[in-house]
Amino acid sequence: MSASTPSTRPFRVGVQLQPQHASYADLRRAVDRAEEAGVDIVFNWDHFYPLSGPEDGPNFECWSMLAAWAEQTSRVEVSALVTCNSYRNPDLLADMARTVDHISDGRLILAIGAGWFQKDYDSYGYEFGTAGRRIDALGEALPRIVSRWEQLNPAPTRKIPVMIGGGGEKKTLPLVARYADIWHGFGDLDTLSRKNGILDGYCGELGRDPHEIERSTAVQASPDELGDGLRELGVTLVTTDCDGRSGYDLGLTKEWIAYRDEVNGRG
Incomplete structure (x- = not known):
């Protein structure tokens, strides 16, 4: 996939319902509202403490x-951004x-990363170590995960999509090229363009078609500002975020849903 070649994949919209500063009843209602609004994926996060606010x-x-979300919902995919x-x-x-995956009837995405929030590690007794060692550990874990799926009875309902989050050019992107179905990257358009090119290069070294990897990023601005530029880079999954302090405000999410429907020819 050239960084300047739009993808032929359908455009998709996710929302990260950050599980901070809210009751679980608030979260449950937010999940229902997100599914009703038409999002494609509902994400939470894998942290033990709030990342912002108190x-x-x-x-x-x-x-x-x-x-619980897998049981509660009927259409959306569910995932963490990221485990x-x-x-x-x-x-x-x-x-x-x-x-x-079975609870959801095949709607789970396993999104995973190396970890970064030291407070989680220190408070729960995990060794924080170095960023390099954490990425190495991710590289050791991914083949074990795939191997275990092949051994489980019953097997997963589908090939569970693997999303890898992170943009490290020497260690993370090679793992994306080898294992990921979706790459979740960060940065402005120029940064995403450059990292797309690097990822494509690693795919070439492995003999893998880079079009097999969906490109994803987080957005905090409107589609009027970012939509066409991201699509030109081949990004087909964008994710907004909100938490309990906003009352799980889906305003920006709905703007992206409308943009999705327009570009996919459904609106």
């Missing part, structure tokens, strides 16, 4: 919530993902 504010655990590889044994995580 540090001691309410927050809920990731995978318990994903299992921290450090917090769970890879074989256990594979089994958890397979189980949520």
Whole structure:
């Protein structure tokens, strides 16, 4: 995929309902509203404490919530943006993902990254180490996850899509090229364009078609400002975010849904 070649994939919209500064009842209602609004994917996050606002504010655990969302919803895909590889044994995580895949009738995305929030590590007794070592551990975990899926009974309902988050050019992007179905990158248009090119190069080294990897990013501005530029880079999945402090305001999300329907020819 050339960084300047628009993808032929349908454009999709996700929303990260950050599980901070809210009651679980608030989150449950937000999930219902997001599905009714027409989002394609509902994400949470994998952190043990709020990342913004009061540090001691309410927050809920990731995978318990994903299992509940899988049961609660009927159409949207569900995922974390992103699961921290450090917090769970890879074989256990594979089994958890397979189980949520079945609960949801095949609507789970396993989004995963190397981890970065030191407070989580320190408070829950995980070794933080170095960024390089955490990425190495992710590289060791990914084949174990895939192998465990092949052994489980019953097997997953589908080939569970793997999303890898992060943009490290020497270690993370090679893992994306080898294992990911979706790459979630960060940065402005120029940064995403450059990293797209690097990822395409790693795909070429592996003999993999770069078009197999969907390109994803987070957005905090309107589609009028970013939409066409992202599509020109081949980005076909954008994710907005909100939390309990906003009352899970889906205003920006709905703007992107309208843009999605327009560019996909459905609106």
